[in-house]
Amino acid sequence: QVQLVESGxxxxxxxxxxxxxxxxxxxxxxxxxxxxxxxxxxxxxxLVAVITSGGSTVYGAxxxxxxxxxxxxxxxxxxxxxxxxxxxxxxxxxxxxxxxSVTYWGEGxxxxxxx
Numbered sequence: 001q002v003q004l005v006e007s008g009x010x011x012x013x014x015x016x017x018x019x020x021x022x023x024x025x026x027x028x029x030x031x032x033x034x035x036x037x038x039x040x041x042x043x044x045x046x047l048v049a050v051i052t053s054g055g056s057t058v059y060g061a062x063x064x065x066x067x068x069x070x071x072x073x074x075x076x077x078x079x080x081x082x083x084x085x086x087x088x089x090x091x092x093x094x095x096x097x098x099x100x101s102v103t104y105w106g107e108g109x110x111x112x113x114x115x
Contacts, residue, residue, distance in 0.1 A: 002026035002104045004095045009109030012085055016113070020080040022095030022106055033098040034071055034078040038091035038111075048093065049080060062088070085113045 008020040020036065035050035047060045049069035057069055068081040078095065090113050095106040 002028055002097070004097060004104055004106035006093065006095045006106045006109040009093060009111045011112045011114065013115050014086060014113055016085050017081070017083045018085065018111060020082070020093055020095075020109060020111075022078045022080075024076040024078075024097065028097075028099050029076055030073065031097040031099045034069075035096050035098075036069060036078075036080045036093055037096060038089075038093045039108075040088075040091040043091075045094070051078065082111070085111075087113050089113050 003025045005023050006020060008018060010018065012018050030053060033050055033052050036048040037045050038048050039045040048063055049057060049059045049067055051057045051069045051071055059067065066082065066084045069078065071078045090111060092108040092110050094108045097104045
């Protein structure tokens with residue numbers, strides 16, 4: 001059984017920063033790909049950032065240059081550093097993990113960017 005638990009969401013003003021974390025428990029210790037996705041009200045879920053086990057990264061166009069994904073293999077945790085946040089970044093952020101063609105999802109954490 002694999003569990004992904006996100007933390008770090010909350011309310012932040014435009015231009016502010018937040019750091020999300022996704023802790024993993026279970027029998028898999030090294031996933032092929034870890035990632036963050038988000039879903040805003042009335043919109044489809046979209047890619048934020050992914051990172052492979054080798055450290056390669058891909059970012060969504062709207063967050064490139066502002067967000068940074070990283071992972072700590074020892075802690076089996078992935079992070080998302082979000083800087084210069086904008087109201088359009090308001091969404092539920094979901095952590096995911098891919099292993100042997102199986103995708104796991106967390107429950108999500110809400111990020112609200114508002115003054």
